[in-house]
């Protein structure tokens with residue numbers, strides 16, 4: 001059940017209708033690894049940071065049995081920086097700043113101890129780098145899941161399509177699915193995207209849940225209706241971490257098990273948005289996770305008698 005996670009480790013500056021943060025720790029690999037750590041250990045991270053990165057955060061990762069052996073530290077350079085502002089609906093946001101810094105020329109190194117992993121989660125990162133990681137693994141993992149974003153569709157579409165062709169599951173949001181496929185209908189978009197290579201496609205719809213597609217099957221998972229959404233940053237990555245973590249812990253890559261994994265991913269994401277940054281993901285308990293998953297079950301369970 002060994003898991004390797006690749007993605008950005010970052011400083012984020014966020015603005016939501018509830019407030020503003022200075023630079024706080026974020027990044028795709030940060031959220032994914034924290035989330036997955038509730039299901040599997042160790043979680044093996046491949047990333048790069050500058051000498052300015054927060055050491056306390058690295059310590060926290062170690063406490064949660066997340067290995068940073070594959071995280072390169074470029075002492076004299078700056079960590080990746082991203083800044084975003086959320087609109088009042090908290091479902092849409094605009095990117096204010098993307099400073100690639102150390103990510104600009106990132107050459108991923110896979111430690112020997114990570115080789116032979118069964119599960120690979122390619123978090124948001126330059127598609128060429130995601131592809132390099134697949135190529136540098138000696139053995140193809142049992143399941144490769146990939147996340148990406150519109151940023152890479154805008155500046156590296158060809159490379160993105162080449163990487164997408166190599167993965168089993170692609171996870172993107174609704175706007176990105178429309179941009180990538182050129183189709184407005186998400187059902188049509190799913191067909192176009194699955195024809196690019198991935199057998200499974202997850203389309204995230206923020207507070208409106210997520211869809212899982214495979215061949216002509218589709219499954220819908222709601223998002224938990226929450227009284228307060230504080231900060232949606234990292235919700236997609238946290239979802240991905242819960243999804244791959246649950247699959248890795250069960251060892252089952254069937255469509256039926258992926259349905260459960262989508263619910264676990266959604267449950268972890270519902271915690272993430274309750275506080276700024278990674279705050280809420282630092283010390284969840286198994287009881288809290290179980291209770292949250294039960295809320296999802298209750299949300300969609302109903303009896304009926306067909307006439």
Ligand code: AMP
Nearest residue numbers: 008010026027082124233234235236237
């Ligand atoms: P999410 O809200 O799940 O889409 O993820 C937000 C996280 O993605 C933030 O913590 C950012 O640091 C990170 N991020 C934003 N843009 C990029 C990018 N172009 N490449 C890698 N990571 C990014």
